[in-house]
Amino acid sequence: MSEKIDISIVVPLYNEEGNVLNLHKKILDACNPLGETFEIIFVDDGSSDKTVEECKQCSPLTFIQLRKNFGQTAAFDAGFKQARGDKIITMDGDLQNDPADIPKLLEKMREGFDVVSGWRFDRKDSFSKKFFSRTADKLRKILLKDSIHDSGCSLKVYSADALKTIDLFGEMHRFIPALLESDGYTVGEVKVSHYARTVGVTKYNWKRSVKGFVDMIMIWFWRKYASRPLHFFGGGGIIFIFSGSAILFWMAVEKIFYNASISERIWPLMGVFLIMLGVQFFVFGFLADITIKNYYKSRERMNYSIKVVEMIG
Ligand code: UDP
Ligand code: MG
Numbered sequence: 001m002s003e004k005i006d007i008s009i010v011v012p013l014y015n016e017e018g019n020v021l022n023l024h025k026k027i028l029d030a031c032n033p034l035g036e037t038f039e040i041i042f043v044d045d046g047s048s049d050k051t052v053e054e055c056k057q058c059s060p061l062t063f064i065q066l067r068k069n070f071g072q073t074a075a076f077d078a079g080f081k082q083a084r085g086d087k088i089i090t091m092d093g094d095l096q097n098d099p100a101d102i103p104k105l106l107e108k109m110r111e112g113f114d115v116v117s118g119w120r121f122d123r124k125d126s127f128s129k130k131f132f133s134r135t136a137d138k139l140r141k142i143l144l145k146d147s148i149h150d151s152g153c154s155l156k157v158y159s160a161d162a163l164k165t166i167d168l169f170g171e172m173h174r175f176i177p178a179l180l181e182s183d184g185y186t187v188g189e190v191k192v193s194h195y196a197r198t199v200g201v202t203k204y205n206w207k208r209s210v211k212g213f214v215d216m217i218m219i220w221f222w223r224k225y226a227s228r229p230l231h232f233f234g235g236g237g238i239i240f241i242f243s244g245s246a247i248l249f250w251m252a253v254e255k256i257f258y259n260a261s262i263s264e265r266i267w268p269l270m271g272v273f274l275i276m277l278g279v280q281f282f283v284f285g286f287l288a289d290i291t292i293k294n295y296y297k298s299r300e301r302m303n304y305s306i307k308v309v310e311m312i313g
Contacts, residue, residue: 006036008085012075013093014045018199020054023095030099045075073173088158094197097155101192105157114162114185115177117148118155118192132209143220146178148189155192171211175219182223183305227303229292233285237278244274
């Protein structure tokens with residue numbers, strides 16, 4: 001079962017009855033003419049409708065069923081771990097993405113990219129969804145500085161080698177290109193079609209924006225400070241300790257030289273508070289540093305990523 005093939009197509013499905021058979025057929029239609037070996041992996045993310053039954057009617061198919069609804073990122077991860085392809089294609093299971101765009105993505109990939117992401121330039125979603133998504137895209141560009149327009153589009157191709165270096169958690173599948181780019185992998189983009197959902201309902205609401213925002217901050221931190229958390233916490237700690245000390249120093253000067261009354265003023269308290277905060281930041285930083293060293297060690301990985309090692313001559 002573990003021999004290599006060219007392409008794995010991974011699709012997460014949560015209550016997508018009515019879409020599954022059609023999707024499977026469209027993927028076959030798009031992939032059969034490619035002349036490459038491929039597998040289709042459907043991951044049922046704890047559906048309570050007929051999704052599972054419909055999956056079982058699809059052939060050929062690698063079917064993974066999660067025990068309950070763990071979320072789209074978990075479903076993708078389960079699919080990735082099963083995938084045998086050199087390239088891994090992801091897409092949504094609600095037919096909002098079009099499998100017919102697959103050849104376009106693969107062609108772009110051949111230009112030498114490690115990841116090619118779809119860009120739903122003519123997106124068919126509700127106004128509020130587009131609004132939230134575009135705001136998130138702008139913020140993402142500022143914080144994470146990735147080079148794509150539309151990270152939320154599930155239709156993407158990854159080189160399996162690149163993808164397998166990433167740990168997925170939370171709702172992070174949207175940020176995989178940003179994470180890979182920060183490790184030096186190259187990310188390209190092509191415009192793809194997008195359709196309104198015709199069967200079933202969306203599984204997301206405003207809560208996703210909140211989670212997405214927190215994930216984004218986490219990734220920003222990870223990209224910038226993963227290998228040196230003490231710089232972040234220690235830097236903050238120094239600022240707090242310095243401000244607190246300056247305030248206390250000034251209070252002391254007022255008290256000693258001007259005989260000012262300071263007992264009913266807020267500043268002495270502020271000074272002590274800031275110094276304590278600063279010390280805590282330092283302690284946090286030390287702990288984070290130890291944790292991160294263990295993290296890299298346990299995974300036998302470093303905070304850099306090697307492209308080639310070659311013996312010449
Ligand atoms: N999905 C999933 N688990 C979830 C939520 C969604 O596997 O907990 C799948 C869903 O079946 C679909 C894809 O993720 O294939 C995108 O979901 P949806 O279409 O609801 O998101 P939207 O397009 O509205 O952003
Ligand atoms: Mg959708």
